[in-house]
Amino acid sequence: MGHQEFVAADWRDERIAELEAEGVRKDARIAELEGQVATLTAQVAALMKQVAELTEKLGRNSRNSHLPPSSDGPGQRGSGQSKGKGKPGARKRGGQPGHGGSSRTLVPPDEVDKVVDLFPSHCDGCAGELPQVHDSEAHRYQQVEVPPIKPHTTEWRCHEVACTKCRYKTRAPYDTETIPASPFGPRLIAMIAFLTGVYHVSRRKTVVFVVLGPWMLQTLVAYTITILTNLPSVVR
Numbered sequence: 001m002g003h004q005e006f007v008a009a010d011w012r013d014e015r016i017a018e019l020e021a022e023g024v025r026k027d028a029r030i031a032e033l034e035g036q037v038a039t040l041t042a043q044v045a046a047l048m049k050q051v052a053e054l055t056e057k058l059g060r061n062s063r064n065s066h067l068p069p070s071s072d073g074p075g076q077r078g079s080g081q082s083k084g085k086g087k088p089g090a091r092k093r094g095g096q097p098g099h100g101g102s103s104r105t106l107v108p109p110d111e112v113d114k115v116v117d118l119f120p121s122h123c124d125g126c127a128g129e130l131p132q133v134h135d136s137e138a139h140r141y142q143q144v145e146v147p148p149i150k151p152h153t154t155e156w157r158c159h160e161v162a163c164t165k166c167r168y169k170t171r172a173p174y175d176t177e178t179i180p181a182s183p184f185g186p187r188l189i190a191m192i193a194f195l196t197g198v199y200h201v202s203r204r205k206t207v208v209f210v211v212l213g214p215w216m217l218q219t220l221v222a223y224t225i226t227i228l229t230n231l232p233s234v235v236r
Helices: 010-060 079-084 186-198 201-211 214-235
Strands: 161-162 169-171
Touching: 010 079, 186 201, 186 214
Parallel strands: none
Antiparallel strands: 161 169
16 A cells, blocks of 8 residues: 655644735725725715805805895895995995996987087187187087977868869768777877886876876777787787
């Protein structure tokens, strides 16, 4: 029979195996902790962003945003003016140094309805009288105004004419294609509907403005409502 040789297990091999297993566990733990750190880092970043947004919202008021003055808290109202007073370097109201400014563009001369020429009467140098001579580079100042509104009334007259032969009198017939059926024009009706329907001006005030009787105003409003009610069907 052959001889069998037995090799005793070395304790160092077992220790190496233990260390390798421990290294695997530590690597897994490190990977787990790194994942937790990444998650926590993302959460902190989100919370910091939320804090910044809330802080910015809390600092809003009528002076640094579109919010109305009524939204300012008791401690914010008037605080901007009191804080700015007496401090060196506080920003003053109005245009700042270096700002170009802005002004209204003048209407071209050919579109001006009325021109008032002003001339100096005496010379500032010798006090002598000056002639009224137009200056091509005169300083121009303008004021835009709405012309006074005056009702425009059109009257149709059906005349009666006597014949030169038989002396029979003939009157022009009532022409429905020429004479409007309503005594009030479409623009006047539209303005009444606009005042009473859009701006909710009382009919009593509208009567004073348009110079109509209350009953006629009521008739025009009812007429306008009828037209607007049937408008969709007309458009279709």
